[in-house]
Amino acid sequence: MRGVILRETGKPVEVTDELAVRPPGPGEVRVRLRAAGVCHSDLSMCEGRLPARLPLVPGHEGAGVVVELGPGVSGPPVGTHVILSWIPPCGSCALCLGGRPNLCVSVRPPSSTVTVAGEPAHAGLGVGCFAEETVVDARAAIPIPDDVPFDVAAVVGCAVLTGVGAVINTAEVRPGSSVLVIGCGGVGINVIQGARLAAAAPVLAVDQVPEKLEAARAFGATHVATPDELGDAVRELTGGLGFDYAFEVVGRPATIRQAWQATRRGGTTVVVGAGSRDDLVTFNAAELFATERRLTGCLYGSGDVRTDFGRLLRLWRAGRLDLEGLISRRITLDEVGEAFTAMGSGDVIRSLVMF
Ligand code: APR
Ligand code: ZN
Ligand code: ZN
Structure with missing residues (x-):
């Protein structure tokens, strides 16, 4: 599949057709991306200002559709529209139970879910959204209503x-x-x-x-x-x-x-x-x-993705949050490098990769 790869920090990102995801394992699902926002944290990872394992598929602000469940995974069912959460709350650690799921202590960097030309690569923040597909922890795939446009859904996922x-x-x-x-x-x-x-x-x-x-x-x-x-x-x-x-x-x-x-x-x-x-x-x-x-x-945002994504979308539906207005440019995977540069310019709030 096609996607963005960073091989060395401080170097430009590249686009490749040589990415592949492995099948979802127990506790995982495969998601087909439909939209992914370009966040400054992606750039910081590519510059080496934030930690990242290489080679890296960046992108952590994404929305898409569940296309495959790993063995024994009960949901969300194939076909569900989801926002990807870059912190999948385990639901059972002391912090999740204490109402602080954004600080979940069970979140671990997942094993390599993606390869580039057959070599192991790493999905950024466990979600790697700048690729056509991603394999994630099932708890990172948060269901949303079918009628929410994917670009609007994607920006909810981080910004x-x-x-x-x-x-x-x-x-x-x-x-x-x-x-x-x-x-x-x-x-x-x-x-x-x-x-x-x-x-x-x-x-x-x-x-x-x-x-x-x-x-x-x-x-x-x-x-x-x-x-x-x-x-x-x-x-x-x-x-x-x-x-x-x-x-x-x-x-x-x-x-x-x-x-x-x-x-x-x-x-x-x-x-x-x-x-x-x-x-x-x-x-x-x-x-x-x-x-x-x-x-x-x-x-x-000290949030609970399981309830807050839905809460924010309800505010958007009621006209109390402007989400369309955040999306300045719709781009392809080939333009992610340019979108990093454009972030500093005046005319962009968010660039959105559309698939
Ligand atoms: N004073 C005021 N504003 C500044 C300064 C400064 N010294 N330096 C940069 N800025 C402004 C930029 O002009 C830009 O409008 O900060 C803004 C940063 O916005 P983006 O590049 O769009 O970054 P964003 O995705 O909003 O992320 C902001 O939050 O999640 C973190 O890693 C992310 O640290 C980053 C921050
Ligand atoms: Zn972000
Ligand atoms: Zn937890």
């Missing part, structure tokens, strides 16, 4: 759950709270529309690319600023006190520090961006103790 979930699950933002969002890409735009959903105000969006700020306004930011203007905006909008909530959606030490510094006493900084383990962020002991600010990570 929407991560961004909206950061607001409604991780931070539990209350109406009227002030919110800062640093980074207005595919994920950040969903933090902004999550803040709109939560009736936050004001919502300040920060990005260095002017077109991203226009998109931020369209998705619900009440105010926008470039990084240089952030200091002034904090003074104007919060009287210098800082925001109730500050979301960092870039994944860099400098922006994490900016988010923290713009958080008010007793407020909460949420790190949504996926940073590298080589990046260090510095806090002095006094500021941690004396200002009672909270600092929290956010993995996959």
